[in-house]
Amino acid sequence: MEGLLDLELGLPPRSAPGSAPVGDSGEGSEAVARQVVDRTGHSPAVAGRPQRTSLRGIVLHRIGDAIGAPPAEGRDVAGIITFFTTTPEGVATVTVEGSWESKLPLIEKWRTEGIPEKNRARAFVPYSFLIDPRGVVSQMLPLQAVGAHAYGYNQSGIGVAFIGDFRVDAPTPQQLDCGVAVCVAILRQHHLTPATVKLCGHDEVRSIPKQCPGLNYPLEEVRRRIIAAF
Numbered sequence: 001m002e003g004l005l006d007l008e009l010g011l012p013p014r015s016a017p018g019s020a021p022v023g024d025s026g027e028g029s030e031a032v033a034r035q036v037v038d039r040t041g042h043s044p045a046v047a048g049r050p051q052r053t054s055l056r057g058i059v060l061h062r063i064g065d066a067i068g069a070p071p072a073e074g075r076d077v078a079g080i081i082t083f084f085t086t087t088p089e090g091v092a093t094v095t096v097e098g099s100w101e102s103k104l105p106l107i108e109k110w111r112t113e114g115i116p117e118k119n120r121a122r123a124f125v126p127y128s129f130l131i132d133p134r135g136v137v138s139q140m141l142p143l144q145a146v147g148a149h150a151y152g153y154n155q156s157g158i159g160v161a162f163i164g165d166f167r168v169d170a171p172t173p174q175q176l177d178c179g180v181a182v183c184v185a186i187l188r189q190h191h192l193t194p195a196t197v198k199l200c201g202h203d204e205v206r207s208i209p210k211q212c213p214g215l216n217y218p219l220e221e222v223r224r225r226i227i228a229a230f
Contacts, residue, residue, distance in 0.1 A: 003142025005129070007035050010185030010229070036129070036139040036182075042081050043124040049145040055190050057157035057198040058183050059150040059205060060222065061127060062213040066165035075163065077130050077138045085123040088115055094126050094148045095119045124148075127159035129182055135174025137182055143189070150205050158186055166214025180222060184229045194227045 011034060040046055063080055064073050073083045073090075084090035088110035092103045096119070110116075125140040126148035132138070141147055149159030160182055162175050171179075187193060201219045202212035213219065 003040070003144055004038060005036050005137075005139055005143060005182065005185055006189055007137060007181060007185050009188040010181035010183070036137045037077075039077065039081075039125075039130075039138045039140050040142055042140060043085055045122050045124040046141060046145065048122075049124070049141065049147075051144045052146050052155060052158075054156045055158065055186075055192060055197060057150075057153045057200060057205070058186060059153050059157050059159050059200055059202055060179070060213050060217075060219065061149060061159055061161040061202045062164060062166045062217065063127070063130070063161045064163040064165060066168040069165065069168075076132055077136075077163070080130060080161075080163065081125055084125045085120070086115075091115050091119050091123045094124060095122045127161040129158075129160045130163060131160070131175050131178050131182065132163045133172045133175060135172065135178040137178050143186075150202055151207075152205055160186075162213060162217070166217040167211045168214075168216070170216040171218075176218070176222060180225045180229070183222075183226045187226075187230070193230045194223075195230075199223045199226055 065071060065075050067075075071079070074080045082090075084094055088107045092107050092110070096103050096106060128139065128141045128143065128145070128147055130138045130140055143158070146154055147157075147159045148154055149161070150157060153159075160179060162171050162179060164171055164175070183199065187197060190197075201217070203209040206212075
């Protein structure tokens, strides 16, 4: 499909990042680790996303629940899709303008009255990529599609989200390896380098930090590894 990432561009020859187990694509660990799982069809709303015209940033995020925490956002790709497309909190995040605080009354209304169909129809996962704890990479949006992940970088950035709550837990080695590979592949596929594209954590582009990707996420190490690939 047009707009899919060629993950091989970010990987050393004949080397898979981590040791991701068999994913739901039905392929072996090395195959899963070496290519993305195409999830760009997870919502009809994806087809209607506007097109990005430039790339000036890759923004790294956390999404999902801590290990052992009550289910909320989810701990896998299916859970994240459900959160953003069927729950009041998730649908409001991607279909309603304004701060989180300004959305709270509407979210409470949707909990009791249901989500309007017009909002359900526009709901989608706002990140281009999700990386689960096993290191399986799922592409949620075509490369040129505008996401809804970071104010100021939706029109000109790509969001890469790691599943987990890194305020509490740490990302797995497989996640970090695949995250580096994804970012390197994005840059190479766009014929760009870290010298011209900002590599940042979500908090670095927010006016009010929310610990994203989180204190337990080794942002500087990941940034250093991406830069070292060029």
